[in-house]
Amino acid sequence: MIYLDYQATTPVAPEVEKAMAPWVADKFANPHSPSRWGHEAEAAIEVARRHVERAIDLDGGSVAFTGSATEAINWALKGSVERAPLKRSRIITVATEHAAVLDTCEWLAGCGIDLTVLPVKRDGLLDLELLDRELDESVLLVAVMLVNNEIGVLQPIAEIANMAHGVGALMFCDAVQGLGRLTIPQGPDLVAVSAHKIHGPKGIGALWMREGAEPAPFIHGGGQERGLRSGTLSPQLCVGFGAAAKLASERCDLDYDHVQRLWAAATKALGPDWVINGSTAQRYHGNLNIRRDGVDAARVLADLRNIAFSLGSACASGSGRPSHVLRALELDHREARSSIRLGFGRYTTQDELVDACSQIAAAAREQERLLA
Ligand code: PLP
Numbered sequence: 001m002i003y004l005d006y007q008a009t010t011p012v013a014p015e016v017e018k019a020m021a022p023w024v025a026d027k028f029a030n031p032h033s034p035s036r037w038g039h040e041a042e043a044a045i046e047v048a049r050r051h052v053e054r055a056i057d058l059d060g061g062s063v064a065f066t067g068s069a070t071e072a073i074n075w076a077l078k079g080s081v082e083r084a085p086l087k088r089s090r091i092i093t094v095a096t097e098h099a100a101v102l103d104t105c106e107w108l109a110g111c112g113i114d115l116t117v118l119p120v121k122r123d124g125l126l127d128l129e130l131l132d133r134e135l136d137e138s139v140l141l142v143a144v145m146l147v148n149n150e151i152g153v154l155q156p157i158a159e160i161a162n163m164a165h166g167v168g169a170l171m172f173c174d175a176v177q178g179l180g181r182l183t184i185p186q187g188p189d190l191v192a193v194s195a196h197k198i199h200g201p202k203g204i205g206a207l208w209m210r211e212g213a214e215p216a217p218f219i220h221g222g223g224q225e226r227g228l229r230s231g232t233l234s235p236q237l238c239v240g241f242g243a244a245a246k247l248a249s250e251r252c253d254l255d256y257d258h259v260q261r262l263w264a265a266a267t268k269a270l271g272p273d274w275v276i277n278g279s280t281a282q283r284y285h286g287n288l289n290i291r292r293d294g295v296d297a298a299r300v301l302a303d304l305r306n307i308a309f310s311l312g313s314a315c316a317s318g319s320g321r322p323s324h325v326l327r328a329l330e331l332d333h334r335e336a337r338s339s340i341r342l343g344f345g346r347y348t349t350q351d352e353l354v355d356a357c358s359q360i361a362a363a364a365r366e367q368e369r370l371l372a
Contacts, residue, residue, distance in 0.1 A: 006343035048242025069194035079215020088140035151278035152287025161187025180248025200244030269357035
């Protein structure tokens, strides 16, 4: 199989698997118990935490581990609302955010929060003048992602954080698709990340919180994670996340250059008949979301069962929901149906990517021939 679905999840790095192994069976102590073995597990978790913090590389805050980025997002949004002063009752977000943000915001709107979902321009970028017009002293929080999971477009996070702070609002950033791939800009107060998007294990995420901007606890119980997020931490998952974060920090430039070369090879192999969805300038190049007039992308996917790639958002796939991101770019139904997403990165070879792109282009041409 040629794996081209890096936005859905990434292969576990061999270094991560090795680091986790002792913590799966042998070192099973509860990291919160006072025994020597408990302390050993706790120390390993703290080392892992430092690695994740270093990979996020933002000033003046710290990380709490969560069960996923989805949990970190729910916690950041709901916990910030709980802590907000009465006069701040409004959240601003963007139509192309991940469902974890949009659905949580909708839920909060059902509880009485005033919600504004801003549209994007046809290139997927937020219009900062529009944001500026919406910002006032009633805004509690602005939620904007760094790298879009469907189309790879990069939002100007530092500017957005600056604007939010200008009216005294918090800025939350979903950096799940950016961590380890790009520098996370300084500015956000809360940042959600996930291990399995950086060659770590599934089932663990983290919330970075600026000191003083910690949301109210979301999960109550034993008081772990400074009383902010209860529940016994999993040493194996934390150690795996830490190893993946350390590797991502060490390899960031190397992985970036590799992805740039892969992008150039992929676009060349596909040929000129494909249109790139979203900005070509402001984007992460490990995400190639493309469409070709008249092509039924679902049929291409069914024809090429040896290649793993995606039609729309991997998180929404299988739900039958049309991609809200492609709709926000004002693509019509036909254009959305002819769109595919190729995601590649550290372990993708140029040969396999070019092979896959040639097969995809050939399958599209075959559809055109049959229709002609
Ligand atoms: N945010 C973005 C941008 C994502 O791509 C994803 C997963 O696809 C998530 C949040 C949710 O992450 P997790 O799988 O850790 O819950």
